Amino acid sequence: MGAHIVGSGVSLPPTIVTNDQLATIMDTSDEWIVKRSGVRQRHIASPGVGSAELAAEAVVNAVANAGLQPGDVDALISATMTPDHYAPGNAPLIQDRAGLGRVGSFEIRQQCAGFLYGLDMADMLLTTGRADTVVVVGAEVHRGYMPYGDSMDILLGLSDADPTPEDIALANDGRAWSVLFGDGAGALVLQRGTETSGVLASTLHSDGTLFDLIHVPGPGFINYPWSTTEQIDDGLHQPQMNGAELFRQAVRLMPESVIAVxxxxxxxxxxxxxxxxxQANQRILDGIAKQLGVSSEVVASNIANYGNTTAATLPLLFHDCKTNNRVPEGTLLAFTAFGAGAHWGSVLYREPDA
Ligand SMILES: CC(C)(COP(=O)(O)OP(=O)(O)OC[C@H]1O[C@@H](n2cnc3c(N)ncnc32)[C@H](O)[C@@H]1OP(=O)(O)O)[C@@H](O)C(=O)NCCC(=O)NCCS
Structure with missing residues (x-):
């Protein structure tokens, strides 16, 4: 009785920032970024636009794409690492803005694996009969993390000043990770399916010994007070990343979980x-194909256009594949993700026949 995906929708902020634009505010180049990651451009949300707004737009679009009304949805699962506010999170904001009515809504915190976890939970809600129509949405606005100082306004076209030497130094400090990320949202609508199609199997994992691979140590209730200006001065509000080890684990654990499902x-x-x-790095995607011994065509990619959009990545990619006729009836596909925590896993899905 695996859950069927009956609709998909996305929301992308209109401002696109190319690698060449990034090269005007830090020491980097289009050549380095493309060669090391495959990213060519990313969308960046404007000031005042948060992940809840993008998420609500993606939900509305997905519900319309399913041929349903917002009132038909009876549960909402929101996955984000970058909520508008620390508490109470995005879920009630999305529920309200998407006009879903007073349905149960909750938020999960599994970063790049957030949408994958949400998909599995939606399947559980549907197969246990607790809900008939579930929306899972992944949305991120990473803008608040970015180590760009006032150069952010230059990227967004809001200033034509030259970057200051201080802002260039700041951006150089964070260039290894900041060039990888982009903003956006994607949502899928799910309903109960059949024995032979929809979600067929899933496997979810976490390993807290890998917590330090990528984490944001800054604001948090281990501190008193929980948020301080020193944390910002020390850059602790930004991701601290061991890129090489992350890469190694991602290339090993995603293929393992695909085999398991x-x-x-x-x-x-x-x-x-x-x-x-x-979509964290094109070289990770190539590594997955190599580990599994499948053609690189099988491992879908849209990282060039969006970068790593954390919890929004899987629905954005599924939506692109669907739009480009890569998910015809009967398609057998595996969703897989690896992210901070570490959390990872796979969901095996078969597109229903007509
Ligand atoms: C981050 C990542 C792209 C770095 O690629 P890499 O090939 O390992 O590159 P390195 O970190 O070894 O850096 C190589 C050189 O490029 C430099 N460099 C780093 N970022 C750069 C940038 N944006 N532009 C130009 N040069 C850069 C480094 O300073 C280093 O210079 P050095 O050799 O003089 O010291 C790669 O490790 C990665 O993608 N890891 C996984 C990230 C990930 O998955 N994140 C999300 C988790 S869900």
Whole structure:
């Protein structure tokens, strides 16, 4: 009785920032970023636009794409690492703005694996009969993290000043991770399916010994007070990342989990038509194809256009694949993700026949 995806929708902020634009505010180049990550451009939200607004737009679009009304939805799962406010999170803001009515809504915190976890939870709500129509939305506005100082306004076209030497130094300090990320939102609408299609199997994992691979140590209730200006001065509000080790773990653990969900199903690796994987680096995607021994065509990619959009990545990619006719009836696909925590896993999904 696996959940069927009956609609998808996205929301992307209109401002696109290219690698060449980034090269005007830090020591980097289009060549370095493309070669090391595959990212060519990313969307960045304007001041005042938060992830809840993008999420609500994506939900409205997905519900319309499903041919449903907002009032038909009876549960909302929001995945984000960058909520508008620390508490109470985005879920009630999205529920209200998308006009869903007073349905249950909750938020989960699994970063780049957030949408994957949400998909599995939606499947559980549907298969246990607790809900008939569930929306899962992933949305991020990473802008608040970015180590760009006043140069952010230059990127957004709001200032034509030259970057200051201080802001260039700041951006150089964070260039290894900041060039990878972008803002956006994607949502999927799910309903109960059949025995042979929809979500067929899933596997979720976490390992807190990998907590330091990528984490934001800054504001948090281990501190008194929980948020201080010193944290910002020390850059603790920004992701601290061990890029090389993250890369190694991601390339190992995503393929392992894809094999695990196939083993829990009647299908084999050779039956897999598509892998909808988290988009952190094109070289990680190439590594997944190599580890599994599948053609690189099987591992879908849109990282060039959006960068790493954390929890928004999987629905953005699924929506792109669907729009580009890469998910015809009967397609067997694996969603897979790896993210901060560490959290990772895979969901095996078969697109229903007509
Ligand atoms: C971050 C990442 C792209 C770095 O790629 P890499 O090939 O390992 O590059 P390195 O960090 O070894 O840096 C190589 C050189 O490029 C430099 N460099 C780093 N960022 C740069 C940038 N934006 N532009 C130009 N040069 C840069 C480094 O300073 C280093 O210079 P050095 O050799 O003189 O010291 C890669 O490790 C990665 O993608 N990791 C996974 C990230 C991830 O998944 N994040 C999200 C988690 S869910």
């Amino acid at each position: 196939l083993d829990a199903s009647p299908y084999e690796l050779g039956d897999l038509d598509l892998i909808v994987a988290h």
